[in-house]
Amino acid sequence: MQRYILRNKNQTMLISGILIAIAFISKWTMNNIMIFNWALIIASILGLAPIAIQAYQALRVKVVSIEVLVTIAVIGAFLIQNHEESAIVTFLFLFGAYLEQRTLNQTRSAIKELTEMAPESALKQMDDGEFEEVEVDDVDEGDILLVKTGAKVPVDGTVLTGEGYINEASITGEAIPVEKEKDSKVFAGTILENGTIQIVADRVGEDTTFGKIIELVEEAQDSKSEAERFIDRFSKYYTPAVLILSFIVWLVSRNIELAITILVLGCPGALVIGVPVSNVAGIGNGAKNGVLLKGSEVIHDFSRTDTIIFDKTGTLTIGNPEVSETKYYTDNAHEVSGYLASIERESDHPLAKAILKEIGETIFSPVENTEVVKGGGIIASVNGHRLSVGNVLLMEKENVELSEEAKADVSRLEKEGNSLVLTAIDGKLEIIMGVKDQIRKGVKKDLERLKSLGIKNLVMLSGDNQGTVDLVSRELGLTKAHGHMLPEDKAEYVKKLKEEGRIVAFVGDGVNDSPSLALADIGIAMGSGTDVAIETSDVVLMNSDFGRLPHALGLTKATARNMRQNIIIAVGVVLILLAGVFFSDWMNMSIGMLVHEGSILVVILNGMRLLSYELKK
Known part of the structure; x- marks a missing residue:
């Protein structure tokens, strides 16, 4: 039963929202208090069910989570018959969780797509000198292979005979095919666009450059999976504090109504709502302006970024x-x-x-x-x-x-x-x-805007030759530029900067960029890039509009700032209400609930300001 409820909590959230709408419509249009109350009661019960189950599961492992406080607060609201509060808090809590689920989960389809792009067969020279098609797993180092026009190079190797042009975009990211002749190096996963060549296998299987790309993406995605949300860390201290305070008040005063009042006033309604509202508004603004932000963790990390690394081809250039x-x-x-x-x-x-x-x-x-x-x-x-x-x-x-x-x-x-x-x-x-x-039109101005937003280092990494890279770097005023970079070199550079304490964002568009996109604190993909790059990334610039990048950075800074404001408002109001209970004669539950509802409205309106956010010119 628990699994069923948790599995269908998104549908529960939807039903709860519809019931809340019915309640207020019936009150405002027909003044029907009975429908109003019952709709809110049912919405509260439905909404509380998955939250209460999560609270129970947390308590089983000795964790006092925010779900515990929300559960107790909703029950407290029931006891004082404030059904509006209980229904709205449960709905918005579930809605926030839904948005987190939608945007924070890094998809695993990137690995699947990379694997599908890997070559599956090869034309191997047999003992009689003829070439036969075999599975790529049957190729060993030293084997001689034949690659025809349009075929994928099955392994990393060296050209023995023949010549042709190979598209190495999957490895270097460069759009211009590279001429290959005797003694040239070739890489698995690249495509021979014209010509016919024979190669000797140097590295096979997971040891190939393409195999290492897959491995790097897997490792980088795993390193991101343990990130914790700020609210969870905060509630680690906040939730037990409110519960203990409420119990102490009951123990001393034996006043159950006062204890429940403290629980209700201490309910983090604005806190629970404030961050998701800012998150939703920020993500909504981004979507409207061609920027896909994949969740609150992305917003938090991107807003603190001090170094942005760019792939050249398809990113800074067309x-x-x-x-x-x-x-x-x-x-x-x-x-x-x-x-x-x-x-x-x-x-x-x-x-x-x-x-x-x-x-x-x-x-x-x-x-x-x-x-x-x-x-x-x-x-x-x-x-x-x-x-x-x-x-x-x-x-x-x-x-x-x-x-x-x-x-x-x-x-x-x-x-x-x-x-x-x-x-x-x-x-x-x-x-x-x-x-x-x-070079993309307007890129230089966009880079200057990134600097004005606090980016200290603008770095370009490219598989192109160093001369061309230096020219582009000088023209755009970049901090550093490095050429002849293979995917593992780029990923290693990202790792090095992170070890130095930098908050690193990586902007790219190709399969070759996916390890760096996943390994960086923030991976930013151009929308017309490969599906793998987009799935691996945290931010997607739709339609490959580079001009959206400054807007994305400015938006995340504004959203992170808005989240902090809402947290301060929510906690500040709770502290004032609790202080009012103990140190004033005028504070009662009605006034407290009025202020409490007002704080929810304030954080919602504050968050909604982000919908109209525009980066100043």
């Missing part, structure tokens, strides 16, 4: 390479662009896609005699012209002379973090394009 600048050295830009598009249309390289997007609609021409220059680019014939498309090394190989203006443009674009694509026709330079991942 995540897709785009042409940032185009320089023409010809009067016939339209025709030359058409030739370039004709060649790039035949390539799967991400830079080619960015160039085609930039050129847009154009006239395509037949491409002949295509030659891929390893590490350089492409040479081909288009409409009888010899086109060379690639980097500066290809231009040197093709004896394409760069003017002083072109050299200056190359130098400047490289310093700005661009990957360069040069186009020469018949030995003459015609176009230079700079391609790079673009």
